[in-house]
Amino acid sequence: MTRYGRFERVSRTLGGACLAMLMACAPTSSDEQSGAVGHREQAIGQRSNLTSAEWSTYRADRQYLHSLVKPDVRVRLNFADARQHRYAMTRLKLAGKTPKNSPYLFEAAEALRQTHIARGYRASQIIEPADSSLERQEMHFIELANLGENTPEPTDAYGGASSTIPEGAYYTWVDVDFTDASGYPIGELGWVEEFDGGTNVAIETVGDPTQSTLTRFSVATFKFEDSPAGFVNSYIYTQVGADDPEIYAGTPTRVVAVDAPRDIKFNDNLISVCLNRTWTQDCDYDLTGNPQSIKLPLAGKLTLTSDHVFDVPVLEQLKTDVLGGQNPPGAGSVRLILTQSGGGCLAGDANALTANMKPFWKNLQISPDSKELSWDATAADAMHFADGCRQVQADVKLTMGLRLPLIWPADGSTASTSVTLSDSGRADYTFKRITVTNSCLAAGTQIQLAGGTHAAIESLESGAQVFNPYDSDDRALTIMDTAKGFEAVPMVRIRDDAGRTLLMTEMHPIATPDRGMVQARALRVDDAVMTASGPSKLVEVSRESYDGKVYNLKVGAETELASLGEDQTVVYANGFEVGDGQIQSKYETLAMTQKEGDVLDRLPAQWHRDYLLSQKRE
Numbered sequence: 001m002t003r004y005g006r007f008e009r010v011s012r013t014l015g016g017a018c019l020a021m022l023m024a025c026a027p028t029s030s031d032e033q034s035g036a037v038g039h040r041e042q043a044i045g046q047r048s049n050l051t052s053a054e055w056s057t058y059r060a061d062r063q064y065l066h067s068l069v070k071p072d073v074r075v076r077l078n079f080a081d082a083r084q085h086r087y088a089m090t091r092l093k094l095a096g097k098t099p100k101n102s103p104y105l106f107e108a109a110e111a112l113r114q115t116h117i118a119r120g121y122r123a124s125q126i127i128e129p130a131d132s133s134l135e136r137q138e139m140h141f142i143e144l145a146n147l148g149e150n151t152p153e154p155t156d157a158y159g160g161a162s163s164t165i166p167e168g169a170y171y172t173w174v175d176v177d178f179t180d181a182s183g184y185p186i187g188e189l190g191w192v193e194e195f196d197g198g199t200n201v202a203i204e205t206v207g208d209p210t211q212s213t214l215t216r217f218s219v220a221t222f223k224f225e226d227s228p229a230g231f232v233n234s235y236i237y238t239q240v241g242a243d244d245p246e247i248y249a250g251t252p253t254r255v256v257a258v259d260a261p262r263d264i265k266f267n268d269n270l271i272s273v274c275l276n277r278t279w280t281q282d283c284d285y286d287l288t289g290n291p292q293s294i295k296l297p298l299a300g301k302l303t304l305t306s307d308h309v310f311d312v313p314v315l316e317q318l319k320t321d322v323l324g325g326q327n328p329p330g331a332g333s334v335r336l337i338l339t340q341s342g343g344g345c346l347a348g349d350a351n352a353l354t355a356n357m358k359p360f361w362k363n364l365q366i367s368p369d370s371k372e373l374s375w376d377a378t379a380a381d382a383m384h385f386a387d388g389c390r391q392v393q394a395d396v397k398l399t400m401g402l403r404l405p406l407i408w409p410a411d412g413s414t415a416s417t418s419v420t421l422s423d424s425g426r427a428d429y430t431f432k433r434i435t436v437t438n439s440c441l442a443a444g445t446q447i448q449l450a451g452g453t454h455a456a457i458e459s460l461e462s463g464a465q466v467f468n469p470y471d472s473d474d475r476a477l478t479i480m481d482t483a484k485g486f487e488a489v490p491m492v493r494i495r496d497d498a499g500r501t502l503l504m505t506e507m508h509p510i511a512t513p514d515r516g517m518v519q520a521r522a523l524r525v526d527d528a529v530m531t532a533s534g535p536s537k538l539v540e541v542s543r544e545s546y547d548g549k550v551y552n553l554k555v556g557a558e559t560e561l562a563s564l565g566e567d568q569t570v571v572y573a574n575g576f577e578v579g580d581g582q583i584q585s586k587y588e589t590l591a592m593t594q595k596e597g598d599v600l601d602r603l604p605a606q607w608h609r610d611y612l613l614s615q616k617r618e
Contacts, residue, residue: 039599041614042192042203045094047185054090059183061087066218066237068126072329072403074140074236075128077222079113080121088233091175091222095191101613104606105173105224108231129234132327132354136343136388138165138225139335140174140234143202143399144426145219145418147209147240147251157186157207158426161221162200162399163234166343169198169227170607178207181216181239195611196599198225199342200397204426209251215242215415226607238403242415252308252406252417256428260297260378261285261398263432271434273396274485283483294336294345294385294436298360298400300429301374302419309370311405311414322361330403331357336385337397344397345389352384359383360400373404396434397423440483440552440584441573442491442503447553448532448572450476457551457573458484466555469577470568473560477569481554483581487546492520495540500531500575505550509567509579509587517567517579519587530577554581 050058061083069075079085089109092102099106121127144160161176175191187207194201209217220237261271264284273296274283285296304310314330322331334347334357346355349362359377366373377383399422406415420427423434446454450465460466460479468477487505494510495501504510506521511530528535556569569580579587600608 039195039611039614040192040197041617042190043095044205045096045189045191047094047188049094049096050090054093058087058090058094061090062179062183062220065235068124069235069237070329071218071237071239072142073128074234075126077233077235078116078121078125078127079109079233080116080119081123081125083123085113088222088235091177091189094189095175101617102610103613104610105171107606108226109224109233112231112233132346134345134348134352134355134386136166136338136345136386138227138229139163139337139344140221140223140236141333141335141401142176142219142221142236142238143401143422144204144420145238145240145403146420146426146428147217147417149251149253149417149428157209157217158204159187159190159207159219159221160202160204160426161219161223162202162337162397163198163223163225164200164337164339164342164344165198165225165227166338166341167199168196168342169194169225170603171195171224171226171610172198172201173224174201174203174221175223176203176205176219176221178205179218179220180209180212180214181218181241182212182214183218184212184214186211186217193614195607195614196602198227200337200339209241217241238418240403240416240418242408242413250306252304252415253306254417254419254428255303255305256300256419256421257303258300258421258429258431260299261431261434269432271432273434273436274483293387294390295350295382296336296385296398297378297382298334299376299378300421301372302404302428303372304406307409308406308415308417309409310366310373311407312366312370314405315364315366315373319361319364322357325356327354327356330405331361332400332402333357334360334383334398334400336389337399338389338391339395339397341391343389345385347383347385350380350384370407391436396436398431398434399423399427435585440487440505440508440550440581441578442546443549443551445502445504445551445573448575450474457553458549460553466553466571468555468568468570470564470570471560472563477555477560477571478557479553479555480557481581483552483554484549486548487550490543491546491550492523493540493542493544494520494523494529494538494576496529496531496536496576497539498531498533498536498575500536501540502574502576502578503544503546504573504578507584507588508552509583511567511570511577511579517583517587532572532575532577552581552584556580556582 064083077084077088140163143162144158147157159176159178163174172194177189178187179185187205190203190205192203218239223234263271271284273285321328335344337344348356349358359381363376402419421429443458445457447457448467450467462479464479465476491503492506493503504520508520509517513528513535523541525541527538569582570577
């Protein structure tokens, strides 16, 4: 058995405390009891799950499939083809999945096979999903595929796959493996499954290229997913390494530097993208002038530190093809993943109807010595993502993947290397956390100041002192930042029995005596809210369109926050106790990640047994 041959499992509820990758981690009692946030399990498979004959057949089926499908092209396997179907089911067997421990998964796979047969799919036929749309969509892709180019140990190779679907899925299965060109495994199959999840699924595997005498390698990932749209599968693979099996120039090494996107304001280790409002001190990228899309810059360079050079003719041909309107697999991709609400968007240029990499390739430069490749998709040439991904998210994933052609100058042999810019710890460059924000009170809203006077929210600036009932020192908090913008959807108007009124965006948090902070959209007539004079009953809750400016505040210097409790960075707005931008961000995140009720209440009945069995596995 190899050093990767153990079978290990991680089992946790989504949002739980288990953070280790492919390491044994027992669920906590709260994880076991909580069914409100879904269930996730991940592990690595056992080679001993297959007999020697099954291994031979599996590798032959893999070779057959890869003869039908080009690298970096996602497909849906045709289960009417016995070899494609057998290949997929063997991956499940490698992972330890059986009809006994996953009954409905196997029933659904068989039903899919029967559907493909009924549709008349022929052997060797491949089904290609439409992946070129700019709209928010389901995604399944390889995020990592390297042979140790960016790791301290040259024998450490990493493969990783990701999946996302808008609004989540009933069930998601994703696996990933690393093999040489013949299909011989240089690491174990990693797999993950989620019940009532699917918005942000990722799995990695580790490989050792020295286990093979070949120099060409493959990372492949397979997915099953069941959602309201139906039960589907998905498959994609990529290739890395040298093309010449007789000559191996060693692993290419490189250094990546990124100039955009970056944390360029406030130095808070956060890349803040502002949609309809702009924080004056912490809005790294302002999208208020782009109401129909998300626009992000991408700039950086990659320098080869080994003796390899870039294959300039191949790169120039790719550039010509992309700028000419083609989208060849080697062009790479840039994706924006909505990790809370699910789904993602592929990048395109400002006038694109389909996804493309034109902004990236338009300003691509290669140094005279062919050792450095730089890109500058900024300003008017920034990467555009469709308005379907223009959503408030506490975290989004920006990921760029490239497979670059190389040459070993000593003999002209060719190779390829995979480069990933993402939030993965194994990426060549790891972006800081990216958040998409909004904010929230209508112009003219009166904010109570530290001295007892009031001022319109639009007149306040950073450094001013506002009244805060929880500050134990002087009942005052410092304004650290302000935001200004517009609101596209109708706002919430409330009025209480004392005649106070307030107009705020639907996501703005307001304090209540019995429920804590709630978003304005959850308020109803007769609800009690907190005011400067204590609890007060609402006599009106309505919606109204608003074309004026909206504003928000972030309050509390570091020394002031030390004495405050949870949800206490509040201000009085027109007499109502409301949260600041920090509290709003927290509750926006909770609203997108928390689900009501038990997992079984949300899962279709056919998945109940699989879910219950998954929780009993050791």
